[in-house]
Amino acid sequence: MEITYLYNEIQKWLDSFPKFKGDETLNVKEEEIIAVGGEFLDKMKDNYPFHHPLYAGQMLKPPHEVAIMAYLGTMLLNPNNHALDGGPATAKMEKEVVSDFAKLFGFNEYLGHLTTSGTIANFEALLIARELAPNKVVAFSEQAHYTHSRVCHWLQVPFVEIPSNNFGKMDISSLEKELQKNNIGTVIVTLATTSLGALDDLKEILHLQKNYNFRIHIDAAYGGYFKIISQYREQLQVFDLISKADSIAFDPHKQGLQPYGCGCILFNNPAVGKFYKHNSPYTYFTSDELHLGEISIECSRAGASAAALWFTNKLFPLKSDFGIGQILTKTIDATEDFARKINNSYFSLYLQPETNIVTYFPKFKSASEISKASENILKEGILQNELWVATLKVKSEHFQVNHPELIVDKKWVTILRSCLMKPEHKDWVNDIIDGLNNLTAPQKI
Ligand SMILES: Cc1ncc(COP(=O)(O)O)c(C=O)c1O
Numbered sequence: 001m002e003i004t005y006l007y008n009e010i011q012k013w014l015d016s017f018p019k020f021k022g023d024e025t026l027n028v029k030e031e032e033i034i035a036v037g038g039e040f041l042d043k044m045k046d047n048y049p050f051h052h053p054l055y056a057g058q059m060l061k062p063p064h065e066v067a068i069m070a071y072l073g074t075m076l077l078n079p080n081n082h083a084l085d086g087g088p089a090t091a092k093m094e095k096e097v098v099s100d101f102a103k104l105f106g107f108n109e110y111l112g113h114l115t116t117s118g119t120i121a122n123f124e125a126l127l128i129a130r131e132l133a134p135n136k137v138v139a140f141s142e143q144a145h146y147t148h149s150r151v152c153h154w155l156q157v158p159f160v161e162i163p164s165n166n167f168g169k170m171d172i173s174s175l176e177k178e179l180q181k182n183n184i185g186t187v188i189v190t191l192a193t194t195s196l197g198a199l200d201d202l203k204e205i206l207h208l209q210k211n212y213n214f215r216i217h218i219d220a221a222y223g224g225y226f227k228i229i230s231q232y233r234e235q236l237q238v239f240d241l242i243s244k245a246d247s248i249a250f251d252p253h254k255q256g257l258q259p260y261g262c263g264c265i266l267f268n269n270p271a272v273g274k275f276y277k278h279n280s281p282y283t284y285f286t287s288d289e290l291h292l293g294e295i296s297i298e299c300s301r302a303g304a305s306a307a308a309l310w311f312t313n314k315l316f317p318l319k320s321d322f323g324i325g326q327i328l329t330k331t332i333d334a335t336e337d338f339a340r341k342i343n344n345s346y347f348s349l350y351l352q353p354e355t356n357i358v359t360y361f362p363k364f365k366s367a368s369e370i371s372k373a374s375e376n377i378l379k380e381g382i383l384q385n386e387l388w389v390a391t392l393k394v395k396s397e398h399f400q401v402n403h404p405e406l407i408v409d410k411k412w413v414t415i416l417r418s419c420l421m422k423p424e425h426k427d428w429v430n431d432i433i434d435g436l437n438n439l440t441a442p443q444k445i
Pocket of ligand 1: 120192220221251
């Protein structure tokens, strides 16, 4: 199927309107396009092959072709999901997908919409947290995404960073000590962390909520989709408790096969809509129905983004044993397989992975040797155009608890990190480990 299928069909619909001649100021000669195209394509080669299974580094993967198809077709019209006046069809699609996600997370009553990113989704959650608990402190783990401290600065909300335990999860007794000060309004629970893919202990945090009065926001920008397969892995059962939280941010542009520009925020209490209240003298005329701009801090938003997600979710439903669920299961299988095999190489596993991020390090003895070798592997893989991994800095004191043999000659250890987010990674685990060994062998461990 041609990727331009929907584009061509939508073009036919556009052509059904009275013909008009495009203005001459918009004309571009084909040879000019080709000339600039050459320059553009040269520039684009300064990239890494994010689409390939040998790219096993950061949270990057290309969107599915069906998402591109719908995005491309919708872009011909470029609807704006701010108001029904700007994008009636795609606003309906947005409402439909948001309702499906609310069902998935068990939010019976909800208010939510797509955002351009996880950052904006979390921003909205913290904005509402501030309005509901003015002057109260927001607590999150030191492993939480850096976006939370930035957003708290912007919103002028006080915050406290809770130490993490040796598994990269928020330390529950440290959280309780903070709660005893009686000033925490919201606790942010990360499912899963950007660094280790670790899952904060939502069950324990809900226990604490019985004794202390605070709201819970879930940052599941990376991991939200794992709710779909929570029954298949014991460690994922924590996702079944999300229905008890006040809000959740998650990113279809991470695990959901979407191009960038697709995050989502959901609140389990529609009444928070009052904090978004504003009037627009320009829009909101064509219908009394809810315009998504009325419950969003962003104004213009790409209708194409909602269209791509709607189309993808129809073809890859949010089901556990087919559609998206099948893809996620393969990525977890790949990660677990990698974790089983990596110790029989020049590398050791750092921590047992909980999701589809795995961390490991070259078998050196000291923090400085491990760091140097890890940085070399990252650079050499790129230089030799063979393997793309990522690095992660871990506190030596945490590292040593998990690997007591470490000689601590530095405060931090740089180790290696791979997000195995593509289903194809399942068949490429051996190749990735072979690639790592080839890059390490010359260093004569
Ligand atoms: C846990 C978590 N929160 C928030 C973000 C920020 O999301 P975005 O990059 O979509 O703004 C990320 C991105 O990696 C993340 O992993």
